[in-house]
Amino acid sequence: MIRFQDVSFRxxxxxxxxxxxxxxxxNISFRIAPGExxxxxxPSGSGKTTLIQHFNGLLKPTTGKIWVAGEEITxxxxxxxxxxxxxxxxxxxxxxxxxxNTVFEEVSYGPQNLGIPAAEIEKRIQKAFxxxxxxxxxxxxxxxxxxxxxxxxxxxxxxxxxxxxDVLIFDEPTAGLxxxxxTLLRRFIRNLRRTxxxxxxxxxxxxxxxELVDRVLCLKDGQVHFDGTKADFFANDSLLREAKLRPPxxxxxxxxxxxxxxxxxxxxxxxxxxxxxxxxLKKNN
Amino acid sequence: xxxxxxxxxxxxxxxxxxxxxxxLTLKEGEFVxxxxSNGSGKTTLARCLNGxxxxSRGEVWVDGxxxxxxxxxxxxxxxxxxxxxxxxxxxxxxxxxxxxxxxxENLGIPHAEMQPIVEEKLRQFDLEKYxxxxxxxxxxxxxxxxxxxxxxxxxxRYVIFDEPTSLLxxxWRERxxxxxxxxxxxxxxxxxxxxxxxxxxxxxxxxxxxxxxxIFLDDSPGKIFEKPEPLREAGVGIPLKFxxxxxxxxxxxxxxxx
Numbered sequence: 189m190i191r192f193q194d195v196s197f198r199x200x201x202x203x204x205x206x207x208x209x210x211x212x213x214x215n216i217s218f219r220i221a222p223g224e225x226x227x228x229x230x231p232s233g234s235g236k237t238t239l240i241q242h243f244n245g246l247l248k249p250t251t252g253k254i255w256v257a258g259e260e261i262t263x264x265x266x267x268x269x270x271x272x273x274x275x276x277x278x279x280x281x282x283x284x285x286x287x288x289n290t291v292f293e294e295v296s297y298g299p300q301n302l303g304i305p306a307a308e309i310e311k312r313i314q315k316a317f318x319x320x321x322x323x324x325x326x327x328x329x330x331x332x333x334x335x336x337x338x339x340x341x342x343x344x345x346x347x348x349x350x351x352x353x354d355v356l357i358f359d360e361p362t363a364g365l366x367x368x369x370x371t372l373l374r375r376f377i378r379n380l381r382r383t384x385x386x387x388x389x390x391x392x393x394x395x396x397x398x399e400l401v402d403r404v405l406c407l408k409d410g411q412v413h414f415d416g417t418k419a420d421f422f423a424n425d426s427l428l429r430e431a432k433l434r435p436p437x438x439x440x441x442x443x444x445x446x447x448x449x450x451x452x453x454x455x456x457x458x459x460x461x462x463x464x465x466x467x468x469l470k471k472n473n
Numbered sequence: 474x475x476x477x478x479x480x481x482x483x484x485x486x487x488x489x490x491x492x493x494x495x496x497l498t499l500k501e502g503e504f505v506x507x508x509x510s511n512g513s514g515k516t517t518l519a520r521c522l523n524g525x526x527x528x529s530r531g532e533v534w535v536d537g538x539x540x541x542x543x544x545x546x547x548x549x550x551x552x553x554x555x556x557x558x559x560x561x562x563x564x565x566x567x568x569x570x571x572x573x574x575x576x577x578e579n580l581g582i583p584h585a586e587m588q589p590i591v592e593e594k595l596r597q598f599d600l601e602k603y604x605x606x607x608x609x610x611x612x613x614x615x616x617x618x619x620x621x622x623x624x625x626x627x628x629x630r631y632v633i634f635d636e637p638t639s640l641l642x643x644x645w646r647e648r649x650x651x652x653x654x655x656x657x658x659x660x661x662x663x664x665x666x667x668x669x670x671x672x673x674x675x676x677x678x679x680x681x682x683x684x685x686x687x688i689f690l691d692d693s694p695g696k697i698f699e700k701p702e703p704l705r706e707a708g709v710g711i712p713l714k715f716x717x718x719x720x721x722x723x724x725x726x727x728x729x730x731x
Contacts, residue, residue, distance in 0.1 A: 232612050232642045337511040364558065364639055366511045366669050367710040392642045432644045437713050445717075448725050459713050466720035473722060 190220040195252035212238045213410045227397035228390045230407035231432040244275040276353035280360040282344035286332045294332045295347045316349040338369025355386040394436040398457040475499040479531035491517045492686045506666045506674035509683035510708035515667045519633045523553035554629035558636040560616035569603045576627045594622040614645030633665045671712045
């Protein structure tokens, strides 16, 4: 689905070059298969946001090549409109980009621009709101600016979903959300498994990453520090420490309870599953 | 001591009351955390405590100063500092050094008195090396430290931290929280922490959960997290540790950090 080959990026000299003349990204190579769920992690300043801006051509690599769905998007004079339909990026605080008067207008803006017929737009919006556990009729005429933080975030996600992208990229989607907002978002991303969408999740919240993805790509100083299964990543404390990360709380608890002899699988990454296991244990005792 | 008496507040005469009859006493030296879902009134209350929001009815008293009295209101703002979620919203100067001096200049402190305070704060927060840098070139965590240094330069008695870690990576999150705890332990400030992360409240003496503009729970965090039902009702999470504790069979250890 997505392939990076030897991608390096530096800001052009003279612009921000005088602040950071080093490459922001250095020789990055990886492939992501359709339907994969990948967590992109690393300390602040490691290049995560810069990297995801390459996924749909918002930034162009200084050297190296990128393919999306078999097409090389780094070719000169490439029309990126098609690519941007296929790769949807939900940036941190996407609601800051709202500008329409009603939720419906806000969400239909993108597909309308693509010339999609009204009936089809309506259908897509219905579907997106269903996925997000939101009652469209309740929100349709409301101002997007007057929603709660969690609702705003979900409306922003809906406006990307209606473009029907194959790849969804979330940049710190939980930032600023309350418990209910995070719980709904977690459920939504988990349910995306039932589609064949490819998901890339950028987050500082290691428990959120551990629960939702299969594979972790860790950046450090603009380079790939680790690329592999989450089980391998979170089991390796020194790897985490080098990337200034800590193991997720769930991983620390599972480790500790296993040491005390509880028959828990080391592959348990969801706190809900751990609590369910303990509940069953209690019931059977 | 901060005393809130029968506080009612709405942003305009047409909009609904965020609080209608709120009473609260915060003691100096007591580390208090606030939790509550988005829209529960946490930030609105915080802005009432430092005089940015004025009561529609009722009173807010800070160490005997009334926030509704214009002359005393200015003193309250210097006495109750505020650190926000996004430091970009409070940083205004062109260099790190000037940023630390900014609040003092506003208070009309003479330059000769100001300079040693600025130096001390730059040193305390390890910002000397960035003295002449533009604040926007710092990382998110460094900017948050700068915001804190600038607030502390004004020697507030109380500092309200409004979700100060929600944009930071884990390491910076820990560092900021440790800094808050140290400032409390050394008696430099009385911290008031607003957060969405239940684990962050465990270091405080007292936790207040707001729900729909009312004080819903008010006790030590340990006591509050023992009972999950009311927290669920308020839309507030529980630290995993406490959830595990309630389910763990006898003979297994849950205390301390996993």
